[in-house]
Amino acid sequence: MTGWLIKGASILGRERADVLVESGRITGMGADLAAGDATVVDADGQILLPGLVDLHTHLREPGREDAETVASGSRAAALGGFTAVCAMANTDPVADTAGVVEQVWSLGRDAGLVDVQPIGAVTVGLAGSQLAELGAMAASAAKVRIFSDDGHCVSDPRLMRRALEYVKAFDGVIAQHAEEPSLTAGAQMHEGAVSARLGLAGWPAVAEEAIIARDALLAGHVGSRLHVCHVSTAGSVEILRWAKSKGWRVTAEVCPHHLLLTDELAGSYDPVYKVNPPLRTADDVAALRQGLAEGIIDVVATDHAPHTLEDKECEWSAARPGMLGLQTALPIVIHTMVEPGALDWDGVAERMSRTPARIAGLTEHGRDPAVGGPANLTLVDPAARWTVVPSELAGPSRNTPYSGMTLPGVVTATFLHGRPTVLGGKLTESAS
Numbered sequence: 001m002t003g004w005l006i007k008g009a010s011i012l013g014r015e016r017a018d019v020l021v022e023s024g025r026i027t028g029m030g031a032d033l034a035a036g037d038a039t040v041v042d043a044d045g046q047i048l049l050p051g052l053v054d055l056h057t058h059l060r061e062p063g064r065e066d067a068e069t070v071a072s073g074s075r076a077a078a079l080g081g082f083t084a085v086c087a088m089a090n091t092d093p094v095a096d097t098a099g100v101v102e103q104v105w106s107l108g109r110d111a112g113l114v115d116v117q118p119i120g121a122v123t124v125g126l127a128g129s130q131l132a133e134l135g136a137m138a139a140s141a142a143k144v145r146i147f148s149d150d151g152h153c154v155s156d157p158r159l160m161r162r163a164l165e166y167v168k169a170f171d172g173v174i175a176q177h178a179e180e181p182s183l184t185a186g187a188q189m190h191e192g193a194v195s196a197r198l199g200l201a202g203w204p205a206v207a208e209e210a211i212i213a214r215d216a217l218l219a220g221h222v223g224s225r226l227h228v229c230h231v232s233t234a235g236s237v238e239i240l241r242w243a244k245s246k247g248w249r250v251t252a253e254v255c256p257h258h259l260l261l262t263d264e265l266a267g268s269y270d271p272v273y274k275v276n277p278p279l280r281t282a283d284d285v286a287a288l289r290q291g292l293a294e295g296i297i298d299v300v301a302t303d304h305a306p307h308t309l310e311d312k313e314c315e316w317s318a319a320r321p322g323m324l325g326l327q328t329a330l331p332i333v334i335h336t337m338v339e340p341g342a343l344d345w346d347g348v349a350e351r352m353s354r355t356p357a358r359i360a361g362l363t364e365h366g367r368d369p370a371v372g373g374p375a376n377l378t379l380v381d382p383a384a385r386w387t388v389v390p391s392e393l394a395g396p397s398r399n400t401p402y403s404g405m406t407l408p409g410v411v412t413a414t415f416l417h418g419r420p421t422v423l424g425g426k427l428t429e430s431a432s
């Protein structure tokens with residue numbers, strides 16, 4: 001096999017071109033390239049994007065391999081069109097030392113389907129009281145640049161300030177799960193009319209917004225980088241707008257489920273809809289779409305959060321929060337943003353590839369197809385539709401909120417460093 005000729009794709013939704021991939025790089029781009037010895041991939045009517053990059057993936061290894069492993073999550077990622085994922089630190093043991101982040105990094109390399117970039121914990125054991133060895137994780141083979149206690153908020157403002165100061169030395173970033181814990185104790189869903197009707201304890205928008213405002217002020221004061229995980233409220237978009245107007249180094253992500261689903265779904269009492277932060281109101285959904293379209297929200301991140309049947313198919317209050325996301329992220333973005341005309345393909349590349357790659361410092365990712373550039377690429381058929389069947393998803397977990405839904409956008413091929421991990425919508429032989 002001497003190479004691949006991706007034939008007739010529309011490059012980021014613009015001009016059509018053939019793209020020749022050899023030895024991990026793009027070696028030719030133009031009309032009617034000769035295939036020579038290369039294998040032709042027919043891409044007529046399809047969109048070629050820089051490989052997608054996820055800033056927020058829970059891979060569950062080490063510790064909860066019954067829910068997901070680095071290898072199974074890598075399969076889901078490749079099928080979803082991702083070429084790099086950032087693995088959250090809330091594993092067991094927690095990724096709070098050079099040893100654990102190197103373990104996750106090398107498991108990712110062994111799986112070989114996606115570049116797995118470990119995120120390091122901000123505090124020891126995610127306990128929120130003592131800074132973890134951030135410098136050692138940055139200096140490790142995993143080259144950690146993003147630190148997060150995700151699942152928990154770094155709620156102590158003094159500790160948050162110190163973390164921001166510490167990572168500034170190596171241009172690191174603190175990714176905050178914004179949730180003031182004293183305001184969400186016992187919370188089961190978004191606090192509002194629906195929680196009042198259902199009689200469930202609420203998670204008020206202010207618990208998120210207060211932390212984002214505080215952290216933006218801290219990041220501005222320190223001159224360091226803050227990234228806000230899974231923004232979910234209209235008020236958060238307004239606070240981010242203000243923080244950006246100050247010129248502070250603040251970025252934010254939104255999850256596909258917060259662009260589509262609302263708190264009304266909690267009325268089913270089906271824990272598949274339980275997630276943290278919770279599904280909010282239709283007004284929040286509209287504001288998040290608008291914020292993403294404008295670039296106030298920089299990134300779409302999946303918050304792929306696999307859970308076992310035991311942890312999900314139980315009473316609402318006992319269920320763990322979280323939803324699968326890797327294989328449905330691009331289809332949900334097409335459905336909520338591209339089809340209504342709120343984002344074009346260049347916007348998709350910006351929010352799901354270039355910007356997340358830049359935030360994570362992944363220089364071989366997030367680059368538009370160009371001769372001499374890396375061949376980390378995603379090919380999507382935007383007209384094709386598929387129906388989500390939980391048992392057909394990669395990985396052992398089944399907790400997708402989109403079961404039975406027909407979604408637009410099939411990832412037909414994913415190339416990682418010039419090698420196809422997905423072809424014809426399926427994992428390649430070497431990949432499966």
Ligand SMILES: NC(=O)N[C@@H](CC(=O)O)C(=O)O
Pocket residue numbers: 058090150151152177274275276277303305306320321322323
């Ligand atoms: N989002 C979730 O509901 N759950 C995440 C943690 C998190 O991202 O906060 C998980 O690890 O399961």
Ligand SMILES: [Zn+2]
Pocket residue numbers: 150151152177229230276277
């Ligand atoms: Zn979180």
